[in-house]
Amino acid sequence: MESAVYHLRIDTPVGPLLISGTAQFINAVSFTEEPPVDFPQAPSLLLDCAQQLYEYFAGERKVFDLPLYQEGTAFQQSVWQQLLAIPFGQTISYHTLAHRIHNPRSIRAVGTTNGKNRLAIIVPCHRVIGSNGTLTGYAGGLWRKRWLLEHERMDLFTGLL
Numbered sequence: 001m002e003s004a005v006y007h008l009r010i011d012t013p014v015g016p017l018l019i020s021g022t023a024q025f026i027n028a029v030s031f032t033e034e035p036p037v038d039f040p041q042a043p044s045l046l047l048d049c050a051q052q053l054y055e056y057f058a059g060e061r062k063v064f065d066l067p068l069y070q071e072g073t074a075f076q077q078s079v080w081q082q083l084l085a086i087p088f089g090q091t092i093s094y095h096t097l098a099h100r101i102h103n104p105r106s107i108r109a110v111g112t113t114n115g116k117n118r119l120a121i122i123v124p125c126h127r128v129i130g131s132n133g134t135l136t137g138y139a140g141g142l143w144r145k146r147w148l149l150e151h152e153r154m155d156l157f158t159g160l161l
Helices: 044-057 074-084 094-100 107-115 142-158
Strands: 006-010 017-021 026-031
Touching (some): 006 044, 074 094
Antiparallel strands (some): 006 017
8 A cells, every 4th residue: 555645845045845755754855946835734754854954954953864765776775875974064076976885987877866866955965066076966956055065064163163
């Protein structure tokens, strides 16, 4: 039996986000330009996800604690697992990410998989940059990637004051 999929739209500093999932898993967090619509009452898991995202944007959360599920091949799952291992406020290159999955020749496939990540911010694909330090593609737009990286770096420094 398949679980019903619910949606919840929230406003954030980087624009509206659409959270999608079941009562058991968060399946997607995506940027949306669609106007607000009335969705059926979201289960508590989606409300918890929204709360954790609000805490992230407020600088109060660095790690998400949610049950996640997105469909993908074994290769894609390995890339997404490595994204979760990138510490808050840090970046790595696609080259480094390919080495971390023990497949150094898969740089392009790693980039493609990064772009297919459906769990924006929570599975932090925004923390992957070009080998030369440049910001490269981001499904939400480079301005959002830059904003998220600056937000995380600012939060690292506020703890030092």
